[in-house]
Amino acid sequence: MREYRFLFRKTWQEFYSEAEVWNPRDPERQLILDQPPPNHVRIDWYPSLEAIGEWDSSLKCIVTDFPLDPSGSLDLTMIKKYWFMDEVIPVDPIRWRPFEPANPDKLSALAIHNLTENGGVLKIIDRPSPKTRKMRALRLRVISCARSVESWLAHPLFSLLVVLLCFALWWQLYIFAYESLPFPPGREPYSAIFVRRVRRIMGRGT
Structure with a gap:
Protein backbone atom coordinates (compact mmCIF):
# COMPACT_ATOMS: atom_id res chain seq x y z
CA MET A 1 0.00 0.00 0.00
CA ARG A 2 2.92 2.34 0.66
CA GLU A 3 3.92 2.34 -3.00
CA TYR A 4 0.55 3.90 -3.88
CA ARG A 5 0.92 6.78 -1.42
CA PHE A 6 1.34 9.28 -4.27
CA LEU A 7 -2.25 8.57 -5.32
CA PHE A 8 -3.24 10.57 -2.24
CA ARG A 9 -0.69 13.36 -2.68
CA LYS A 10 -1.05 16.47 -4.79
CA THR A 11 0.89 16.93 -8.01
CA TRP A 12 2.66 20.02 -9.34
CA GLN A 13 -0.36 20.74 -11.56
CA GLU A 14 -2.69 20.73 -8.55
CA PHE A 15 -0.46 23.06 -6.52
CA TYR A 16 -0.28 25.42 -9.49
CA SER A 17 -4.07 25.31 -9.99
CA GLU A 18 -4.55 26.28 -6.35
CA ALA A 19 -2.21 29.23 -6.89
CA GLU A 20 -4.32 30.28 -9.88
CA VAL A 21 -7.45 30.21 -7.75
CA TRP A 22 -5.70 32.20 -5.04
CA ASN A 23 -4.56 34.90 -7.47
CA PRO A 24 -6.09 34.39 -10.93
CA ARG A 25 -4.51 37.54 -12.37
CA ASP A 26 -0.91 36.48 -11.88
CA PRO A 27 -0.41 33.23 -9.93
CA GLU A 28 3.29 32.92 -10.78
CA ARG A 29 4.17 36.26 -9.17
CA GLN A 30 2.03 35.89 -6.07
CA LEU A 31 5.02 36.55 -3.78
CA ILE A 32 7.55 38.23 -6.03
CA LEU A 33 6.53 41.76 -5.09
CA ASP A 34 7.09 41.07 -1.38
CA GLN A 35 10.32 40.26 0.40
CA PRO A 36 10.61 36.93 2.23
CA PRO A 37 10.44 37.06 6.03
CA PRO A 38 13.70 37.18 7.99
CA ASN A 39 15.64 33.91 8.09
CA HIS A 40 13.63 32.57 5.14
CA VAL A 41 14.52 31.76 1.57
CA ARG A 42 12.18 32.12 -1.39
CA ILE A 43 11.91 29.01 -3.54
CA ASP A 44 10.56 28.71 -7.07
CA TRP A 45 9.52 25.15 -7.88
CA TYR A 46 9.53 24.45 -11.62
CA PRO A 47 8.09 21.29 -13.17
CA SER A 48 11.28 20.71 -15.17
CA LEU A 49 14.62 22.26 -16.05
CA GLU A 50 13.32 23.19 -19.51
CA ALA A 51 10.47 25.18 -17.96
CA ILE A 52 12.91 27.63 -16.37
CA GLY A 53 13.96 28.89 -19.80
CA GLU A 54 10.37 29.85 -20.60
CA TRP A 55 10.26 32.59 -17.96
CA ASP A 56 10.11 35.33 -20.59
CA SER A 57 6.60 34.29 -21.69
CA SER A 58 5.13 32.71 -18.58
CA LEU A 59 6.70 31.95 -15.22
CA LYS A 60 5.22 28.51 -14.69
CA CYS A 61 6.46 28.01 -11.16
CA ILE A 62 5.16 27.77 -7.62
CA VAL A 63 6.56 30.29 -5.14
CA THR A 64 6.85 29.65 -1.40
CA ASP A 65 9.06 30.93 1.43
CA PHE A 66 10.75 28.33 3.66
CA PRO A 67 12.49 28.92 7.01
CA LEU A 68 16.22 28.43 7.42
CA ASP A 69 18.00 26.63 10.23
CA PRO A 70 19.80 28.71 12.91
CA SER A 71 23.02 28.00 10.99
CA GLY A 72 21.51 29.41 7.79
CA SER A 73 21.16 26.04 6.07
CA LEU A 74 17.97 24.73 4.48
CA ASP A 75 16.33 21.44 5.44
CA LEU A 76 15.39 19.83 2.12
CA THR A 77 13.32 17.10 3.78
CA MET A 78 10.90 19.83 4.86
CA ILE A 79 10.40 20.79 1.22
CA LYS A 80 9.94 17.15 0.21
CA LYS A 81 7.20 16.68 2.77
CA TYR A 82 5.52 19.98 1.94
CA TRP A 83 5.36 19.34 -1.80
CA PHE A 84 5.41 15.52 -1.78
CA MET A 85 8.66 15.30 -3.74
CA ASP A 86 11.04 12.38 -4.10
CA GLU A 87 14.13 14.55 -4.43
CA VAL A 88 14.78 18.29 -4.33
CA ILE A 89 17.23 19.41 -7.03
CA PRO A 90 18.52 23.01 -6.79
CA VAL A 91 19.38 24.73 -10.07
CA ASP A 92 22.62 26.62 -10.67
CA PRO A 93 21.53 30.13 -11.80
CA ILE A 94 24.72 30.66 -13.82
CA ARG A 95 25.14 27.35 -15.63
CA TRP A 96 21.40 26.50 -15.60
CA ARG A 97 22.23 22.98 -14.56
CA PRO A 98 21.11 20.82 -11.64
CA PHE A 99 23.23 21.32 -8.53
CA GLU A 100 23.94 18.16 -6.58
CA PRO A 101 24.39 19.03 -2.86
CA ALA A 102 26.82 16.99 -0.80
CA ASN A 103 23.98 16.20 1.60
CA PRO A 104 20.75 15.35 -0.28
CA ASP A 105 18.71 16.33 2.79
CA LYS A 106 20.32 19.70 3.59
CA LEU A 107 21.61 22.72 1.70
CA SER A 108 24.37 24.69 3.41
CA ALA A 109 24.30 28.45 3.92
CA LEU A 110 27.19 28.87 1.46
CA ALA A 111 25.36 26.87 -1.20
CA ILE A 112 22.22 28.97 -0.67
CA HIS A 113 24.29 32.16 -0.99
CA ASN A 114 25.74 31.00 -4.31
CA LEU A 115 22.56 29.47 -5.75
CA THR A 116 20.46 32.54 -4.94
CA GLU A 117 23.16 34.96 -6.11
CA ASN A 118 23.40 36.57 -2.68
CA GLY A 119 19.83 36.70 -1.47
CA GLY A 120 17.77 36.07 -4.56
CA VAL A 121 15.40 33.23 -5.33
CA LEU A 122 16.36 29.58 -5.11
CA LYS A 123 15.11 27.66 -8.13
CA ILE A 124 14.45 23.95 -7.71
CA ILE A 125 13.08 21.09 -9.78
CA ASP A 126 11.77 17.68 -8.87
CA ARG A 127 13.35 14.39 -9.85
CA PRO A 128 10.54 11.84 -9.46
CA SER A 129 11.16 8.15 -9.82
CA PRO A 130 9.43 6.22 -12.64
CA LYS A 131 7.00 4.79 -10.09
CA THR A 132 6.18 8.26 -8.78
CA ARG A 133 5.61 9.53 -12.32
CA LYS A 134 3.23 6.65 -12.91
CA MET A 135 1.33 7.30 -9.69
CA ARG A 136 1.05 11.03 -10.40
CA ALA A 137 -0.24 10.38 -13.92
CA LEU A 138 -2.74 7.89 -12.52
CA ARG A 139 -3.89 10.41 -9.91
CA LEU A 140 -4.45 13.07 -12.58
CA ARG A 141 -6.48 10.60 -14.66
CA VAL A 142 -8.61 9.70 -11.63
CA ILE A 143 -9.20 13.39 -10.91
CA SER A 144 -10.15 14.00 -14.55
CA CYS A 145 -12.66 11.13 -14.49
CA ALA A 146 -14.10 12.35 -11.18
CA ARG A 147 -14.61 15.84 -12.60
CA SER A 148 -16.33 14.37 -15.66
CA VAL A 149 -18.72 12.43 -13.44
CA GLU A 150 -19.30 15.55 -11.36
CA SER A 151 -20.21 17.54 -14.47
CA TRP A 152 -22.66 14.83 -15.50
CA LEU A 153 -24.24 14.82 -12.05
CA ALA A 154 -24.71 18.57 -12.30
CA HIS A 155 -26.77 18.13 -15.48
Missing part, protein backbone atom coordinates in the same frame (compact mmCIF):
# COMPACT_ATOMS: atom_id res chain seq x y z
CA PRO A 156 -30.55 18.30 -14.70
CA LEU A 157 -31.55 15.53 -17.14
CA PHE A 158 -28.91 13.18 -15.77
CA SER A 159 -30.03 13.90 -12.21
CA LEU A 160 -33.64 13.17 -13.20
CA LEU A 161 -32.58 9.88 -14.79
CA VAL A 162 -30.77 8.87 -11.60
CA VAL A 163 -33.86 9.66 -9.53
CA LEU A 164 -36.08 7.60 -11.85
CA LEU A 165 -33.69 4.66 -11.75
CA CYS A 166 -33.56 4.80 -7.96
CA PHE A 167 -37.37 4.90 -7.80
CA ALA A 168 -37.65 1.93 -10.20
CA LEU A 169 -35.18 -0.05 -8.09
CA TRP A 170 -37.06 0.82 -4.90
CA TRP A 171 -40.36 -0.24 -6.50
CA GLN A 172 -38.97 -3.62 -7.55
CA LEU A 173 -37.58 -4.22 -4.07
CA TYR A 174 -40.91 -3.23 -2.52
CA ILE A 175 -42.89 -5.64 -4.70
CA PHE A 176 -40.38 -8.40 -3.97
CA ALA A 177 -40.73 -7.82 -0.22
CA TYR A 178 -44.53 -7.74 -0.50
CA GLU A 179 -44.59 -11.10 -2.31
CA SER A 180 -41.93 -12.79 -0.16
CA LEU A 181 -42.60 -11.58 3.38
CA PRO A 182 -45.74 -12.92 5.12
CA PHE A 183 -47.85 -10.32 6.90
CA PRO A 184 -50.12 -11.22 9.85
CA PRO A 185 -53.85 -10.82 9.15
CA GLY A 186 -54.85 -7.20 9.37
CA ARG A 187 -51.22 -6.06 9.59
CA GLU A 188 -50.46 -5.49 5.93
CA PRO A 189 -48.78 -2.18 5.21
CA TYR A 190 -51.06 0.59 4.08
CA SER A 191 -49.41 0.79 0.67
CA ALA A 192 -50.08 -2.93 0.06
CA ILE A 193 -53.57 -1.97 -1.12
CA PHE A 194 -51.96 0.24 -3.74
CA VAL A 195 -49.65 -2.60 -4.79
CA ARG A 196 -52.59 -4.98 -5.26
CA ARG A 197 -54.43 -2.42 -7.35
CA VAL A 198 -51.42 -1.83 -9.58
CA ARG A 199 -50.86 -5.54 -10.05
CA ARG A 200 -54.55 -6.04 -10.86
CA ILE A 201 -54.37 -3.32 -13.52
CA MET A 202 -51.21 -4.87 -14.97
CA GLY A 203 -52.83 -8.31 -14.96
CA ARG A 204 -50.23 -9.81 -12.66
CA GLY A 205 -52.39 -10.70 -9.70
CA THR A 206 -55.69 -10.36 -7.91
Whole structure:
Protein backbone atom coordinates (compact mmCIF):
# COMPACT_ATOMS: atom_id res chain seq x y z
CA MET A 1 0.00 0.00 0.00
CA ARG A 2 2.92 2.34 0.66
CA GLU A 3 3.92 2.34 -3.00
CA TYR A 4 0.55 3.90 -3.88
CA ARG A 5 0.92 6.78 -1.42
CA PHE A 6 1.34 9.28 -4.27
CA LEU A 7 -2.25 8.57 -5.32
CA PHE A 8 -3.24 10.57 -2.24
CA ARG A 9 -0.69 13.36 -2.68
CA LYS A 10 -1.05 16.47 -4.79
CA THR A 11 0.89 16.93 -8.01
CA TRP A 12 2.66 20.02 -9.34
CA GLN A 13 -0.36 20.74 -11.56
CA GLU A 14 -2.69 20.73 -8.55
CA PHE A 15 -0.46 23.06 -6.52
CA TYR A 16 -0.28 25.42 -9.49
CA SER A 17 -4.07 25.31 -9.99
CA GLU A 18 -4.55 26.28 -6.35
CA ALA A 19 -2.21 29.23 -6.89
CA GLU A 20 -4.32 30.28 -9.88
CA VAL A 21 -7.45 30.21 -7.75
CA TRP A 22 -5.70 32.20 -5.04
CA ASN A 23 -4.56 34.90 -7.47
CA PRO A 24 -6.09 34.39 -10.93
CA ARG A 25 -4.51 37.54 -12.37
CA ASP A 26 -0.91 36.48 -11.88
CA PRO A 27 -0.41 33.23 -9.93
CA GLU A 28 3.29 32.92 -10.78
CA ARG A 29 4.17 36.26 -9.17
CA GLN A 30 2.03 35.89 -6.07
CA LEU A 31 5.02 36.55 -3.78
CA ILE A 32 7.55 38.23 -6.03
CA LEU A 33 6.53 41.76 -5.09
CA ASP A 34 7.09 41.07 -1.38
CA GLN A 35 10.32 40.26 0.40
CA PRO A 36 10.61 36.93 2.23
CA PRO A 37 10.44 37.06 6.03
CA PRO A 38 13.70 37.18 7.99
CA ASN A 39 15.64 33.91 8.09
CA HIS A 40 13.63 32.57 5.14
CA VAL A 41 14.52 31.76 1.57
CA ARG A 42 12.18 32.12 -1.39
CA ILE A 43 11.91 29.01 -3.54
CA ASP A 44 10.56 28.71 -7.07
CA TRP A 45 9.52 25.15 -7.88
CA TYR A 46 9.53 24.45 -11.62
CA PRO A 47 8.09 21.29 -13.17
CA SER A 48 11.28 20.71 -15.17
CA LEU A 49 14.62 22.26 -16.05
CA GLU A 50 13.32 23.19 -19.51
CA ALA A 51 10.47 25.18 -17.96
CA ILE A 52 12.91 27.63 -16.37
CA GLY A 53 13.96 28.89 -19.80
CA GLU A 54 10.37 29.85 -20.60
CA TRP A 55 10.26 32.59 -17.96
CA ASP A 56 10.11 35.33 -20.59
CA SER A 57 6.60 34.29 -21.69
CA SER A 58 5.13 32.71 -18.58
CA LEU A 59 6.70 31.95 -15.22
CA LYS A 60 5.22 28.51 -14.69
CA CYS A 61 6.46 28.01 -11.16
CA ILE A 62 5.16 27.77 -7.62
CA VAL A 63 6.56 30.29 -5.14
CA THR A 64 6.85 29.65 -1.40
CA ASP A 65 9.06 30.93 1.43
CA PHE A 66 10.75 28.33 3.66
CA PRO A 67 12.49 28.92 7.01
CA LEU A 68 16.22 28.43 7.42
CA ASP A 69 18.00 26.63 10.23
CA PRO A 70 19.80 28.71 12.91
CA SER A 71 23.02 28.00 10.99
CA GLY A 72 21.51 29.41 7.79
CA SER A 73 21.16 26.04 6.07
CA LEU A 74 17.97 24.73 4.48
CA ASP A 75 16.33 21.44 5.44
CA LEU A 76 15.39 19.83 2.12
CA THR A 77 13.32 17.10 3.78
CA MET A 78 10.90 19.83 4.86
CA ILE A 79 10.40 20.79 1.22
CA LYS A 80 9.94 17.15 0.21
CA LYS A 81 7.20 16.68 2.77
CA TYR A 82 5.52 19.98 1.94
CA TRP A 83 5.36 19.34 -1.80
CA PHE A 84 5.41 15.52 -1.78
CA MET A 85 8.66 15.30 -3.74
CA ASP A 86 11.04 12.38 -4.10
CA GLU A 87 14.13 14.55 -4.43
CA VAL A 88 14.78 18.29 -4.33
CA ILE A 89 17.23 19.41 -7.03
CA PRO A 90 18.52 23.01 -6.79
CA VAL A 91 19.38 24.73 -10.07
CA ASP A 92 22.62 26.62 -10.67
CA PRO A 93 21.53 30.13 -11.80
CA ILE A 94 24.72 30.66 -13.82
CA ARG A 95 25.14 27.35 -15.63
CA TRP A 96 21.40 26.50 -15.60
CA ARG A 97 22.23 22.98 -14.56
CA PRO A 98 21.11 20.82 -11.64
CA PHE A 99 23.23 21.32 -8.53
CA GLU A 100 23.94 18.16 -6.58
CA PRO A 101 24.39 19.03 -2.86
CA ALA A 102 26.82 16.99 -0.80
CA ASN A 103 23.98 16.20 1.60
CA PRO A 104 20.75 15.35 -0.28
CA ASP A 105 18.71 16.33 2.79
CA LYS A 106 20.32 19.70 3.59
CA LEU A 107 21.61 22.72 1.70
CA SER A 108 24.37 24.69 3.41
CA ALA A 109 24.30 28.45 3.92
CA LEU A 110 27.19 28.87 1.46
CA ALA A 111 25.36 26.87 -1.20
CA ILE A 112 22.22 28.97 -0.67
CA HIS A 113 24.29 32.16 -0.99
CA ASN A 114 25.74 31.00 -4.31
CA LEU A 115 22.56 29.47 -5.75
CA THR A 116 20.46 32.54 -4.94
CA GLU A 117 23.16 34.96 -6.11
CA ASN A 118 23.40 36.57 -2.68
CA GLY A 119 19.83 36.70 -1.47
CA GLY A 120 17.77 36.07 -4.56
CA VAL A 121 15.40 33.23 -5.33
CA LEU A 122 16.36 29.58 -5.11
CA LYS A 123 15.11 27.66 -8.13
CA ILE A 124 14.45 23.95 -7.71
CA ILE A 125 13.08 21.09 -9.78
CA ASP A 126 11.77 17.68 -8.87
CA ARG A 127 13.35 14.39 -9.85
CA PRO A 128 10.54 11.84 -9.46
CA SER A 129 11.16 8.15 -9.82
CA PRO A 130 9.43 6.22 -12.64
CA LYS A 131 7.00 4.79 -10.09
CA THR A 132 6.18 8.26 -8.78
CA ARG A 133 5.61 9.53 -12.32
CA LYS A 134 3.23 6.65 -12.91
CA MET A 135 1.33 7.30 -9.69
CA ARG A 136 1.05 11.03 -10.40
CA ALA A 137 -0.24 10.38 -13.92
CA LEU A 138 -2.74 7.89 -12.52
CA ARG A 139 -3.89 10.41 -9.91
CA LEU A 140 -4.45 13.07 -12.58
CA ARG A 141 -6.48 10.60 -14.66
CA VAL A 142 -8.61 9.70 -11.63
CA ILE A 143 -9.20 13.39 -10.91
CA SER A 144 -10.15 14.00 -14.55
CA CYS A 145 -12.66 11.13 -14.49
CA ALA A 146 -14.10 12.35 -11.18
CA ARG A 147 -14.61 15.84 -12.60
CA SER A 148 -16.33 14.37 -15.66
CA VAL A 149 -18.72 12.43 -13.44
CA GLU A 150 -19.30 15.55 -11.36
CA SER A 151 -20.21 17.54 -14.47
CA TRP A 152 -22.66 14.83 -15.50
CA LEU A 153 -24.24 14.82 -12.05
CA ALA A 154 -24.71 18.57 -12.30
CA HIS A 155 -26.77 18.13 -15.48
CA PRO A 156 -30.55 18.30 -14.70
CA LEU A 157 -31.55 15.53 -17.14
CA PHE A 158 -28.91 13.18 -15.77
CA SER A 159 -30.03 13.90 -12.21
CA LEU A 160 -33.64 13.17 -13.20
CA LEU A 161 -32.58 9.88 -14.79
CA VAL A 162 -30.77 8.87 -11.60
CA VAL A 163 -33.86 9.66 -9.53
CA LEU A 164 -36.08 7.60 -11.85
CA LEU A 165 -33.69 4.66 -11.75
CA CYS A 166 -33.56 4.80 -7.96
CA PHE A 167 -37.37 4.90 -7.80
CA ALA A 168 -37.65 1.93 -10.20
CA LEU A 169 -35.18 -0.05 -8.09
CA TRP A 170 -37.06 0.82 -4.90
CA TRP A 171 -40.36 -0.24 -6.50
CA GLN A 172 -38.97 -3.62 -7.55
CA LEU A 173 -37.58 -4.22 -4.07
CA TYR A 174 -40.91 -3.23 -2.52
CA ILE A 175 -42.89 -5.64 -4.70
CA PHE A 176 -40.38 -8.40 -3.97
CA ALA A 177 -40.73 -7.82 -0.22
CA TYR A 178 -44.53 -7.74 -0.50
CA GLU A 179 -44.59 -11.10 -2.31
CA SER A 180 -41.93 -12.79 -0.16
CA LEU A 181 -42.60 -11.58 3.38
CA PRO A 182 -45.74 -12.92 5.12
CA PHE A 183 -47.85 -10.32 6.90
CA PRO A 184 -50.12 -11.22 9.85
CA PRO A 185 -53.85 -10.82 9.15
CA GLY A 186 -54.85 -7.20 9.37
CA ARG A 187 -51.22 -6.06 9.59
CA GLU A 188 -50.46 -5.49 5.93
CA PRO A 189 -48.78 -2.18 5.21
CA TYR A 190 -51.06 0.59 4.08
CA SER A 191 -49.41 0.79 0.67
CA ALA A 192 -50.08 -2.93 0.06
CA ILE A 193 -53.57 -1.97 -1.12
CA PHE A 194 -51.96 0.24 -3.74
CA VAL A 195 -49.65 -2.60 -4.79
CA ARG A 196 -52.59 -4.98 -5.26
CA ARG A 197 -54.43 -2.42 -7.35
CA VAL A 198 -51.42 -1.83 -9.58
CA ARG A 199 -50.86 -5.54 -10.05
CA ARG A 200 -54.55 -6.04 -10.86
CA ILE A 201 -54.37 -3.32 -13.52
CA MET A 202 -51.21 -4.87 -14.97
CA GLY A 203 -52.83 -8.31 -14.96
CA ARG A 204 -50.23 -9.81 -12.66
CA GLY A 205 -52.39 -10.70 -9.70
CA THR A 206 -55.69 -10.36 -7.91
